[in-house]
Amino acid sequence: MAENPKVFISYSHDSPEHKRWVSELAARLRHSGIDAILDQWDLGLGEDKTRFMQRGIVDADRVLVVCTDNYVEKANAGEGGAGYEGMIINVELVQNLDTNKFIPIIRQASGKVKTPIFLGTRVYADFTDEKEYDFTDEKEYDEEFSKLIHALYGKSFVQKPPLGESPFAEISPDKEISPAKELHTRLSDIPEQVKSAADAYKAAVEVIREEDVFEWRQLIKRIKPNIFNSLIQWGEHELDPQQENKELFQVVDEVVEIISPLMSAALVGVESCKEGFRDQKILLEDLENIAKQNIAGIRVNIPRTLGYIYIIVCMEVLALTQIN
Secondary structure (H helix, E strand, O other), X not given: OOOOOEEEEEOOXXXXXXXXXXXXXXXXXXXXXXXXXXXXXXXXXXXXXXXXXXXXXXXXXXXXXXXXXXXHHHHHHOOHHHHHHHHHHHHHHHHOOOOOOEEEEEOOOOOOOOOOHHHXXXXXXXXXXXXXXXXXXXXXXXXXXXXXXXXXXXOOOOOOOOXXXXXXXXXXXXXXXXXXXXXXXXXXXXXXHOOOHHHHHHHHHHHHHOOOHHHHHHHHHHHHHHHHHHHHHHHHHHOOHHHOOOXXXXXXXXHHHHHHHHHHHHHHHHHHOOOOOOOOHHHHHXXXXXXXXXXXXXXXXXXXXXXXXXXXXXXXXXXXXXXX
């Protein structure tokens, strides 16, 4: 695909409002690096309209066909400019049935027939949800326009997940290790590697980038044993009478430091906003289970305090993620 794809816009002059809608679409395309060709600014007085339409369609990388009831009726009947442009498009489609050059843009369609017959099986962009002509900030328009831009540049709007290896494939000793296998090998060493919240954060980010829920669960499972062993040791230390006069905030700081790798990894899951990574119910239950240790006095409220802190932080991260 060219660095600046050339796009011809085929439409019918239904009304002044419709012409303005088309020109605004074309202008936004040009602002996005698309060389949009439009009769309103590319066809001058005294020039040949039929030659302009023919050369525009033939020379363009892609053609946007703005479909309304009027356009569809004229194109199917072979009438007016829409009929002439429809004839040219039909010829190209006959010569190359596999082409994706022509993109229907559904602007207004009151019946079941949304496109001319020759484009009836083509996937279209749907702009029919707009109620006003001045809608450039509308959410629906922006999303549909983004899909269109991706298509014109030959980019996928929704990324296709990578193809993994068959679980039944035989592994040759000299076979090159895939990135997924390298990630799995690295995860097997997580208990030794995760020594801080920063290490847990980095590991969690890598797993979520792969969108591998299984490895995410394995990561959490590999982080927890070290943390809970440290909590047990902390609890035994806190039973020392010399620790009784310690301020509560000091106690909380110590426990937060211990569980920070688990909290850090979990917050990455919240921040990702991806299903399967953001559910914190199990982790909150784990924090509550700390109370099962024989912790006396005011320390018995530590698990609930941690749970409260944890929920507040999760909510803040989620709110910031939604704002951004």
